[in-house]
Amino acid sequence: MKKICRHLFGHMDGFLLLIITALLIIGLAILYSASDQNMERVMYQVINIIVALIVMWVFSLIPPQQLSRFALPIYVLGLILLLAVSIHGEVRLGARRWLNLGITSIQPSELMKIAVPMMLAWYLDKPEAELRLKDFAVASLFLVLPVILILKQPDLGTALIIFASGFFVLFLAGLSWRIMGGFMLAFTAMIPVIWRHMHDYQRQRILTLFHPAQYRLGAGYHIIQSTIAMGSGGFFGQGWLHGTQAKLDFLPERSTDFIFAVFSEEFGFAGILMLVLLFVLLIWRCLVISVNAPTLFTRLLAGSITLTFFTYAFINMAMVSGILPVVGIPLPLISYGGTSIVTLLLGFGILMSINIHRKLVQT
C-alpha cells in the first residue's frame, strides 16, 4: 500500500504541495466570506481545485523530455484555436474570448499561457550552439503572434501575462541588455500611438489611477472602494466574515479579481504579511527547482513559470491597492475561477516533474 502510494505520489514535491494547499485553503476561506457565505460557490471552487490537482498530478508524471516533444504541436494547436476565436468566437461581456466546442466553451488564450513559454523554451534549447540574435528574433515572433491575437479579443490581462511568460524565457535565455533597452526605448516612443489605439475604458482605467476621485462613480469606484477596504483593515483586520466593504456590496468583483481587498480588510496588514510570506516561500522553492533543472528547456520553462506566477500576484496586489491600473488578472491560487487554477497548478505540475526528473537525468 505504502509502496503504491509512493509510486503514485512520490514524484510530487511535498514542500510545494504543502504551500499550495495552504494558499488554496486560504482562498476557500476568503471566498466563503466574499461570496456572503455562499457554500455552493465554495463547493464549486473545491471541484475546480480537485480538477486542477488532478491535472497537476498528471503533469508531474510526464517527464520533461516527453513534454518538450509536445511543445510545438500544442503551440500550433493553440494558435489555430486563437485564430478560430477571432473568426468564430463567442462574444461575452464585449470581448471575443471563448470558443464554443459544442459541449463546452473554452478560452484558447488560457492554453497559450503554458504553450507559449513551452514553445519558446523548446525552441531556444539548442545544445549544439550558442544562441544567436536570429534565434531570439524567431522566438520573439512566436511570442508576439499569439499576444497580438489575444490583445485583439480584447484581453489585456491575459495578453500581458502571456507576453510576460514569453519574455521571461527570452530574458533567462540571455537576451542581450542592449536589445531589451532598445525595445524599452521603442516602447516608450510608441506610448502615444498605443494610447490612441486603446479602448476608452482602458484609457479611463489608467487615468483613474492618477485621479480616482474624478471618476468616483465610474472607473474610479473600484479603486476607491478597494483602497478603502484595504486601509480600513488596519494592522489586524476586521476579522474573518466581518469586512463591511465586502459584505455590504461596496467592493466589486470581490470573489475574483478583487478578492485580495476582502482579504486585506478582514485580515489586515498582519494577514497580508502572512500571505506574502507563503508566496515568497512558494517562489523560493520554484527558483531552487529552476536552478537545479537539468536542461536549458526545463530551466527556461521552470524559470518562466516561476516569474509569471510572481507577476500574477504582483499585478493583482498592485492593482487592488491602487498602484497599477485595473486589469483583469486574478490573485493566483486565491481568486475564484476554474481556468486560472487549472492553468496555475498545471504549471506547478510541470515544475514538480522537472524537480523529480532532474535526478534521473543526472544519473
Add this chain to the structure above:
Amino acid sequence: MHKIQSALKNYVVELKKFKIRLAIATGFMLAALVILIVRFGWLQIHQYAYYRTLAENNRVSVVPIAPNRGLILDRNGVVLAKNLPGYSLEITPSKIKSLKKVFSRLSRVVTVSPSDIRRFNKLRVESRRFESLPIRARLSEEEAARFAANQFAFPGVKIHARLYRYYPFANLYSHVIGYVGRINDANLNALEKAGELDDYRGSEHIGKTGVELSYEKVLHGTPGSDRIETDAGGHAVRDLGRTLPVPGDNVYLTIDSKLQQIANQAFGNYRGALVAIRPQTGAVLAMVSKPGFDPNLFVDGIDTINWQKLSDSPDHPLINRAIHSAYPPGSTFKPFVALAGLTLDPIVANQDVFDPGYYKLPGSSHIYHDWKRGGFGVVSLDRAITVSCDTFFYNLAYSLGIDPLAHYVEQFGFGHKTGIDMPGEGKGLIPTEAWKRKFYHKPWYPGETVISGIGQGYVLVTPLQLASAVATLANNGVIMRPHVVRSVQDPETGLIHLVHPVEEGRVNASQADLDRIRQDMITVTQPGGTAPGVGFNSPYLIAAKTGTAQVIGLKAGPDAGKRRDNAVFIAYAPADNPQIAVAVLVENGGEGGVTAGPIARKVMDYFILGKVPATPAPVLTGSTPGGNKSE
C-alpha cells in the same frame, strides 16, 4: 573529447548565465515586493484612521429625525398652533428630466393646481440646497392612496408622511404667532453662521415671524438620529440604534384667546391695531393688527400670486401694526405732556390758561387752532385733559421746550423699543432739536414744539408703546416690560417654566401728580368728557384719553376717501384697581371717542365682567365735534 568538453563548457557557461539572469529577476521581484509592502503599510497603518472613517461612512448612514415642534397655546391652554399629521408629495428635481411632463402626469393622479406649480417653482429658487421639494402638501387620504398605487410610474417623486404646522385660528393670530415656513437659503446661511445647522438636520421648517420666530429656539427642539447600516445600493440592512429627538417646548401666550377674538371682531372692517396689557405684569392680553392674513398659506411656501396679493395690498396686511407701525398719538399724548409739566415746571402747569380757540406764539402771527372753535375760555390742567383742550397743551409744551419734554416722555417707552418678546418692533419717534438737525439739517422751529404738545408733528408712537405707557400710568408709574409669552412647558415632563415679568424702572413723577392725571382721565369717560359714551352704563370706572390724529402725507386721488383722521384711544380699568390697559388705533377711524373707544370698551367689558358683546355696543356721541385737528 574536445566536442564533449566544449559542450560541457557550454553547459557550465549557460548555467552560470541562467543563474545570473535568475538572480537579477529575483532582485526585481524583491524590489517589487518592497514596493507592495510599503504601499500596504501606508494604507493599512499610516492611513488607517482615514480609511476606517471612509468605510464607516460608507456603511453607516445617519438619518436625522426631526423633532416635533412645540405647540403654541393661549393663557388658558387653547391651542393656537399645532402639528397635524399629513402626507406631502415631494419631487427631487435632479432626478427628473422634464418637470412639466411630470406635473401633467401627476395631475392625473392627484390634484396639482397652477398655484402648486408656482409655489414649487418659487421654492426651487429659494431652497437650492434642498434635494427634494414639496409639490403638494396635505394630500387627502384618498390622494395619498392613489399616488402610492401609482408610485412606480413616478421615479423622483415620493410621498412623505410628516407633521404640518397648522394655525386653527388663521387670521386671528397672524401677527402675534406669525408662521413657520420652509427653510430657505438665507435661513441656512444664518444657521450656519450661528453654528446651529446641526439642530436643523431633517427639519424643513423654521419660524419666520412673530412668536414662531422669537421663540424659535424654544419651539424647535433637538433632532434625533437613526443610524442605519446600508449596502452599496443604499438599501437599509439593519438598524444600529437611534437617538430619539427631543421635542420643542410648548409655549403658552399671555393672550386670552376669547379676548383676542372679541377685540378682532370689534374692529369690523377698520384697519388698525389694539394692544391690551395687564399693567402689573406687562403681560399682553390681546394684540390685534387689522387686517390680518392666513398664516397657513406660508407654511409650505406661498405661491407667487397669493404672495403678491398680500404684499401689494394697500391695506398692508403683512405688517404688524400693533408693534411695528408708528402713528401720531394725537391727544392721547396729552396726559404724558401734562405729567411732564407737573414734574418739570409745576408753576406753569398749575397756571390756568385762557383759551380763545387758538394759540399764538409771542411775536408771531401764526395761529394754532384749538379743535373747538371759540375755545374753552379759562382752562386748568385738569379740565384741559377732560375736554382735551389744545391751547393749554400748546402753551405747556412751548414753556417746557422740546428737549425736556422729549426727554421726559421717553421714560414712558416712547421713542424706543419696549423690548417685547416679538420680532419686528418699531421705535416710533420722539423728536428733539438734535434729531432734527441730524436728519433734516435744519434748526428746530418753536412752532414744532407747540404741535408736539398735542401729539402731532414729528411725534410718532406704536400702539404697543401707547398701551405700555398707559399701563405704566395705571401701575403707578412702574414700567413693566410688555411680553406675550407667559410660560414655557417641557412636553415630556409637563414641567412649566414661568416667564417672570421684568420691571424696567419707575417714571419720574410724584404719586400726587400721577393720581391727579389718573383722576383727570376718569373724567374723560364721564359726562362732560370727550368719551362719555365709553363710560356709559359701565359698572366700573374707566380712565381714558381720546385722540383724533391728523394723518399727514396721505396723497390725494383715489384714496381721498381714506383721508379721515386716525382714531386713537387709550384706557385702563377699573380705574380704582386697574386690571387691563388698552390702546386702540383705528386708521381713518375719525374721532377716537367714537370709533376707537367702543372697541376698547368691549375688550374691557369682556375682561373685567366676562361679558360678550352680543350686538354692536350702542354708540353714544358726547360733546365730540369733528373736522378739527384734534379732540
